[in-house]
Amino acid sequence: MVKNALQAQLLKAGLVDNKKAKKLSKQAQHEQRTGQSNEAELKAKIEQDKQGKIAKDQALNMEKQRLLDEKALKASIIQMIGQHKIKDTDGEVIYQFIDANKIKKIYINQQIYNALVSGSLVIAKENDGYAYLPKALAERIDEKMQGFIIINNANAQSNEQTTDEEDPYAAYVIPDDLMW
Structure with a gap:
């Protein structure tokens, strides 16, 4: 068995x-x-x-x-x-801004400088340099992806400063674009 x-x-x-x-x-x-x-x-x-x-x-x-x-x-x-991007921006006017916690200094012409200060132009990162773009294009780029637009002074214009009624220097406006 x-x-x-x-x-x-x-x-x-x-x-x-x-x-x-x-x-x-x-x-x-x-x-x-x-x-x-x-x-x-x-x-x-x-x-x-x-x-x-x-x-x-x-x-x-x-x-x-x-x-x-x-x-x-x-x-x-x-x-x-x-x-x-706007070409032919070389000039003698200095514009300083902050990029990645470093102060950058660029030399531009007076027309570009005025447009940057007023907010109609913005500074965008382009490979290893900077480009100057119209505000409308910068807004479209910012909608798609953050991080390319470095300086946009259009946002700064909307922030109105409140003045104290008792401030003796309230009538004297200090411009943001002082040249020293």
Whole structure:
């Protein structure tokens, strides 16, 4: 009644008895039956892992697509700045502004200086330099992506200063564009 040759050899050698051989064969049958149920669990786990991998791949693809879209948007903004910047701005008038916590000094002509101070022109970052753009274009660029427009004095014009009624110097207005 022994099912495999190894069990027969063990019985002949006297290492196991009939009870032990039957017990081992029943254990093997039990493992074989439970192994089939483990296959179902294993298949479910494999399917779950597949779904997780698919979800992870989709998330990675969405991130890559977002980065590509952002890169394309930056390229289009840089192209817009290059096409619409004002040329021939060299002059002797000094304009100072802050860029990345550093004070920058540029030499421009009086007409560009007046337009910057009044807010009709803005300063935008262009690769390693600066470009002077009309206010309307700067607003469109700012709507698309922040970080390109450095100086926009149009916002400063809207902030009205409140004066104290008892201030003796209220009648004397201090201009923002003093040249020292």
